[in-house]
Amino acid sequence: MHLVVVGISHKTAALELRERLALSSEEAARFGRALLDDQGVAETVVLSTCNRTEIYLFADDTLAAERLAVGRLAERGGVDAAALRAAAYSHSGDAAIAHLFRVASSLDSMVVGEAQILAQLKDAYQAACGEGCTSTVFNKLFRHALEVGKRVRTETAIGERPVSISSVAVDLARQVLGKLDRRSVLVLGAGEMSELTVRHLQAQGVGRVVVANRTLETAEELARRCEGQAVCLDELGEQLEQADIVISSTSSPGFILDRPRMETVMRRRRHEPVFLIDIAVPRDIDPEVIHIDECYLYDIDDLQGVVDVNRGEREREAAHAERIVDQELARMNEWLAGLEVVPTIALLRSSVDGIREAELQRLGARLDGLTPEQRAQVEQLTSSIVNKILHLPTVRMKELAAEKDAYVYVDALRRLFDLDGATPAAACDLEGDWREAAGERAVAERRLAPEPEPPACAPAEAAASAGTRGVSGESDEVVAGAPDDALRQPAAGPDRRAS
């Protein structure tokens, strides 16, 4: 019995293919269930997100199981099996475990360090467990994988700094203004990135959102989407006095906000700090504004600079994360190599002893006629039989403990003698602290609140609507699948092939 994983991801397959093969966690679990008992597949977990669909299998004949899984998946998605095989990767044994750990640690994600994959993996595992698709090995493996993901998130800074323009902007706003609840945002003009930034801000608890545009209708549209208020650009003056954060992306060829005007605004605001984001090209806000006290102005280049710095940091942290994955891989192998042997033997003994005791109880009355010595002899006889029977298997198990596939025997023993006892449903309950696994660090200070990323699968709408906007800053966010991946080029071509 061996472990194998086969699947496609953003690294090997284009969006169209991934779309066809995406499954919800219930569908994925049912799909996995259908694979069981075919071609000797004993355990399965199917992980499906918009960036990957992977099938983990524990089977006798891994090649056959792989072929089966790929075939069924192709059928399910209505794609050509050969095309799927060409775009799929597969790993077995150690490599499969390493792959799972890397996925859980977000090292294989489109945006390294993203927070969602861990929760998605947990859902996939729980759904599979609920459908009865997992047993000893996968229960241990996937729980360990979730632990690894959690460990990487807490011990490295891999997910700490934001790597998209809008989340960098929000992070900087927090650096200046502190907690963002009850702050007001003023949006000038409209655009994809402004909207995205507003959403991030709202996730941080921002209060009022006001949208100002030359045409009231456009303002109202965006305001409606963001649950804000729409005003005409004439009211700019008063709105500026109220706004703690200003996002500007109009198509105006000149400055909407120049230094003298901003100075007046600051005086009227009694120098309450203001955070200004200028994502328009040409710029809407006079760069001289940065020299005004309590004014903080960032244009698209500045934000991009921060994104680059943060990306670099993520990459460094990724190296650290890889080391953690290697360590955990070794631990996992140790377990697989038979740390479970000893408890299994103990369980076996106690199970068989239980049978012996039960039988002696059953005879109960009929043994009363015996003398104490005879009783003792009966006890001894039954004990001795039990010991002799178990002797050889015990010795063999201990010898096998040193070998790599001891878990096969351990698993067999557990099943044959029904040593586990616990029902699958109970085994599937993961503790409540898995909230943390989704990327929240358990620290009081708000500086480490989770990055407010929109779901990695903000789908084709983002692609479609931002297509022809004149403002170059906007179109950067348009990448099919994950807004956060805006400026990272996806790896070209499949880098792993089905073995």
Add this chain to the structure above:
Amino acid sequence: MEHAQVVTFWLSFLLYAAGFVYLLYFLITKRETQNRIGLGCVITGWLLQTTTLALRWAQAGHVPVVGAYESITTLTWAVVAVYLVLEWRTRIKALGLYVMPAVLVLLAVAWTAYSPPAVLRPALKSDIVVIHVIVIFTAVAAYVVAGGAALIYLIEERELKRRKIGPVLGRLPSLRTLDQLVNHAVMFGLPFLSMGIVAGIIRAETFGVGHWWTDAVVLLAVLAWAIYAGLLYLRHASGWRGRRSAWLALAGLVCLLAIRLVAVPYLSNFHVWGR
């Protein structure tokens, strides 16, 4: 006893230094354990410093505030106490980063000014003098923290304005938090400073010190008071917050430090406690 004192003094210094290093490490790596170890070092160091002061008190027979060594050591003790309280209340991580360097420097200065306990001049053996010293020290402790926060504020603000955002920047508290800290610390310290000045004036009057109002220490203290009071007033009246209030907080601290480091040893006629 003197020997023991030296030992505890240096042990607490080393612990403070270790605490500072761990807090720095925490700032860089953000691993919670480093923060706890750092805090632990500082707390242990503070307890040892309390022992040092207790020993000195026993040795000298009076509250250890006479002479540069004693007063600076007591001051740093008060500063660390204020810092620990603020750390617990505000939960601003790595607050110690602003405070510990000042403490370490002041302790080093105290050491260079080490002298055996002096006999207290009879003029100074009075309750009101004790009150005066205690409240002044509390005020100064609060202002050291305010000054530290102000300094970090100014550095952070400059980096944010320059738009060069390194990874370390993200680990500092927000500008607003620092600004509020400066505000709270200044507000906290002002009543103590006022009480201290008034107590001192009362004492000077009752003791018949002539022309106390021309003494450098008094002038600097009043100047500092005016700066801090002005800071609070301008904040409310004209919206002088952030950068401007940070500079004022630093200016006030400079005055207070000048009292201890310049006025008392060189310029004051009566504001000396030993000899």
